[in-house]
Each structure stands twice: as C-alpha cells, then as structure tokens.
C-alpha cells in the first residue's frame with residue numbers, strides 16, 4: 001500500500017487556499033518545536049461565519065496537505081464550530097496519514113485555533129481561555 005493516500009498527494013500537490021490574506025479578521029501562526037515547520041492560517045469572518053480562509057505552510061508535505069484540508073473543512077462554518085475541528089477529523093478527511101506524520105495534522109488544528117483566538121481577541125469577544133489552553137501550548141512534548 002502506498003504510504004500516502006491519493007487525497008494526501010492531491011492536497012500536497014494542489015493545495016487549496018494557499019496564500020496570504022491582507023484583510024484577514026484573524027491570523028494564527030503556530031510552529032512545531034521538533035521539526036521547525038511553521039503554519040500560518042488566515043480567516044475572514046462575516047456574521048460569525050468563516051467566509052474565506054487561506055494558509056501558508058513552511059513545512060513537510062503532510063503539513064501542507066493537512067493545512068489545505070483544514071481550510072476546506074472550516075470554510076463556511078461558524079467560527080465556534082471551526083474551533084471544534086480536530087486533527088483526527090483532518091486526517092480522516094485525507095483518508096489517513098502514516099503514524100509518524102500525525103503530528104503534522106496537529107499543527108493544522110492548532111493553526112485554526114490560533115486564527116480563531118486572534119479573531120476573538122481583535123474583536124473583544126469573550127471566551128473561556130480553557131478552550132485554547134488545551135490546543136495552544138508551547139510544550140515541546142506535544143510536538144510528538
């Protein structure tokens with residue numbers, strides 16, 4: 001069996017929603033302390049809905065594929081629903097990833113959360129810090 005699914009290869013070779021967004025309502029940047037890869041996620045929000053989403057990933061193929069899939073999954077969703085996006089859901093949508101590449105999908109989940117947090121912060125929207133403390137941490141061990 002091939003190491004990577006057709007979907008992973010497709011999103012790696014033809015990533016969706018790549019680029020920078022100058023008028024983003026929320027921007028999140030996260031990095032993996034172990035491999036040094038960096039992911040930046042931009043969201044545009046209107047009436048509580050994510051109307052557009054872009055990303056830039058300086059990282060491995062799996063990180064590119066997972067960020068691409070993550071943008072597809074959160075576009076059109078309510079902001080609070082995007083926060084529920086798990087790395088597991090991203091991996092499933094890609095028809096799986098090799099075990100040693102699962103941590104790359106965590107980066108995508110974190111990048112979405114960081115963009116949502118930035119959106120909340122910019123707009124003075126109150127939130128439970130717990131929501132993000134589980135997702136956004138600088139713990140090196142979590143990069144495994």
Ligand code: FES
Pocket residue numbers: 032035036037059060061062063101103104107
């Ligand atoms: Fe760094 Fe994949 S190896 S995110």
